[in-house]
Amino acid sequence: MTSTPPAILSVGRALPPNFVDQETLIAALSAFWGARHFNIERLADLHRAARVGGRHLALPLTEYPALDSFQKTNDAFIRVGSELGAAAVSEALSRAGVTPREVDHLYFVTVTGVSTPSLDAKLVNRLGISPAVKRTPIFGLGCMAGAAGLARASDALRAFPGEVAVLVSVELCSLTLQREDTSIANVIATGLFGDGAAAVVLQGGERAPAPGHAPRVLATRSVFYPDTEWVMGWDVGDSGFKVVLSAKVPEVIQANVGGDVDRFLAANGLARGDVRHFIAHTGGPKVLEAFRRALDLPEAALARSFRSLQEVGNLSSASVLFVLGDLLDSGEARPGDLGLLAAMGPGFSAELVLLRW
Incomplete structure (x- = not known):
């Protein structure tokens, strides 16, 4: 008899409140890099070619010049990332009708900041997730980690079909800005990447059917x-x-x-x-x-x-x-x-x- 596959109950999303349109970002970076004799026209062309209208930033635009060390940017990642991750997970749990104490597995993915304990530990404390939760922080998979985390969480639920898993992704790409790097790759990245967090709630096939028709x-x-x-x-x-x-x-x-x-x-x-x-x-x-x-x-x-x-x-x-x-x-x-x-x-x-x- 074939077992019932895991179901995706909900997705929660969170964006920082600091939205900046692309032309404003082009102007800010042009003012900074222009003093270093970078080809400003080329920067504007690359940013507009990204087809991005604007992005949400972890911090107000005026606070970025003060981030002059990796420690400062990473501290901002931990602080803002904890807030956004909590917001995304809370929304996802609410949509799914699942309480924090019901979460058996917590997968956390990122590639834009580091901490030990990882941010998922902070979410356990902040949201009141069960202390028996099985935590799996994953760093280094980059852009594919959302899909990979979804796959790993569903794999776990095939082994434990009566349980619930939460995947949370927190990415604050703006905090990785390398202000002295005027390479084409870095210029493209500054025109393409934004900040945000997402969470997914999944349940194993032996749990009661999800409300509605869950994939x-x-x-x-x-x-x-x-x-x-x-x-x-x-x-x-x-x-x-x-x-x-x-x-x-x-x-x-x-x-x-x-x-x-x-x-x-x-x-x-x-x-x-x-x-x-x-x-x-x-x-x-x-x-x-x-x-x-x-x-x-x-x-x-x-x-x-x-x-x-x-x-x-x-x-x-x-x-x-x-x-x-x-x-x-x-x-x-x-x-x-x-x-x-x-x-x-x-x-x-x-x-x-x-x-x-």
Whole structure:
């Protein structure tokens, strides 16, 4: 007898209140980097090409000049990240009708700050989560960590089908700004990445049916591309996290993702045409276009991801969860619909999650 797959009950999202439109950010960075003889016209072109309308920042824009050390930026990450993570988890639990004491597993993902104990420990104390909770903090998976965390949480619930898991992603990308780095990769990053947090509540298949029609995690797959560490990541130095971002990211995606998805679907007796909803990480216009071309999708298939990119930017691991939350809120998915959630990140790697409503 086949067991009932884990269900996604809800998604909670939280954004810091400091929204700044893209033109204001272009002006602020131009004023700073212009004094260092950087090509300001090039900066503006790269930022506008990101197709981001504006972003929410961890701090008011006026407070960033004072962040002149890794310790100061990381302290801000811990303080603001704890607040946003708590807000996202609280919203997700409320939507799911689950109390903090019912949470059996807590997965925490980030790539924009570090602490020991990790932020999930602070959330246990802050929200009154059960002291028996099994905590799994994950650092280093970058933009794909939202999808990977969802997969790992669902894996745990297959082993413990009567339990509840919460995944929380906190990414404060603006705090990783390297002000002395005028490389093209860093300039692109300053025009693309935003700040935010997302949380997902899942339950095992043996628990009472979820209210409404919750999507279930049918299957997951991880794909690692050997010898591609150079494609994306951080160089960690005295000033913190310096972005590594190859221009070949879209090329790697377009060359590989189509076959990876086809093999994943075929292993589950499916083909691309069976999937109605594509929930893609908002890596940037070129990344989304490469994903779309790799799967030969119509432009409308990724409209939700492009809209999220325009509204809040790339939130690293939280992005794909924001897109998932938007789909759940829309009510567009119908019973029996299939969805594919996908994200790519450092390794270089891909994470695929197959959903059925």
